[in-house]
Amino acid sequence: MGGAPTIGSIFAERVVVGVGDMAVSNNANVVISTYALGSCVGIVALDSAAKVGGMLHIMLPDSTLTPEKAQRQPAMFADTGLRAFLKGLYGLNANPRRLKIFLAGGANVLSGSDFFKIGERNIIAVKKILQRERLNIMGEDLAGLNNRTLHFKINTGVVDIKLPSETKRFTLV
């Protein structure tokens, strides 16, 4: 029976998180993906003891830009997005002290003023909120010149970070 698929892999369910969107789950067979993070930042979280994990894909740092949009789509902004994301995780019994976080994205233009460094501003906003909440950032693949795609397996805590010319791996356990 070598190479036979496991029960978990047969029932693996893929959830795709779009731009300004999020997903949380307590189903260990779920694989959460988000495609083409440009200046956006992807936040991956896992409480391995509770088998609760999730992913958030924020686009801009601050919801005061357009409060009505933030009300309709809170995951678009770092502040309202992280609030909704953590509420969702805690609602599934994730414990903030056990929660491990991985960050990716926030690419920036090679040469330009701060005006255009939305990626950098997204990173600063996300880290500031996570630090305020005393959450544990275990790893990151941030900034630079590349778009990134993320695939996160809740049961193993493995995050695959796909860049144009390579794939990196980080494990959140």
Next chain:
Amino acid sequence: MNVQTVLEKVEKLPPAPAVLPMLLRLLSDTDSDPGEIVGYIKVDPSLMAQVLKLANSAYFGGSHVYDLDDAVGRIGYREVYKLVAMVCGREMLGDKLPDLCIEEGQLWEYSLATGYVMELLAGHIGTDISAAYTVGILHSLGKVVLSTYREFDYTRVMDLVENRHLPLAQAERAIYGVTNAQVASTLLRKWKFDDEVTVPIEYQSNPMGANEEFRKMACMLNLSIWTVSSLGHNHGKDSWAFEVSESTVEAIGIDDVRLQKFIIEAHEKLEEIKDLLDQKQPV
């Protein structure tokens, strides 16, 4: 190496979209004969078939159109022009570019997104929407040409980008003396596109260098490339290897708040288009 040498020696040039420059000229002329516009498209049966197929997609309303006159009557000449540009663009920009790690269809997806963001920006600023869309669709054509030119090695260019943090255009010029933007604009000029298309494309990475008449369109292209990249639609190793300056947004007259709101608007527009084009695979 110079642009003429590249265009003379390259083994395979993209197919010339002969009908596009003529249609663009007719669209900007309010006295043009509508029959002439349809006539140009009808000359090429394959193009006409693909345009009709796309006209029947959910994006353009879903109800069935049987011929080009129907399509024009239902969606208008400007939208028919966009269909023709889509069909031609996909043919020119659909291949993969391995040296830049761009997969099949990715350069086309990026170019189409840039076309729509240019159109959105042109609507806000009040410039020619069809010309803006065309500039967005065709601005990366030079990468396709240079990727197939045997004497041009993008891996060497990317080494310079990655190790010395040079923008792509500067790295291309430093090694080979030509940029993909120069190649695109020269080829498009050869294909009879007017300056309103070729000049902004030539100055896409240095828009303030364009002459005054076309500077705003060049700035719009520079800003659209940045917007599309921010939203993750610019694929490949070179996706962020460009420059953008505050002079660009000053020339367009947009501040930080409006810029961020524009990113949201562009994202929503591109999602809407993607959803509608995905409902049927028209081409």
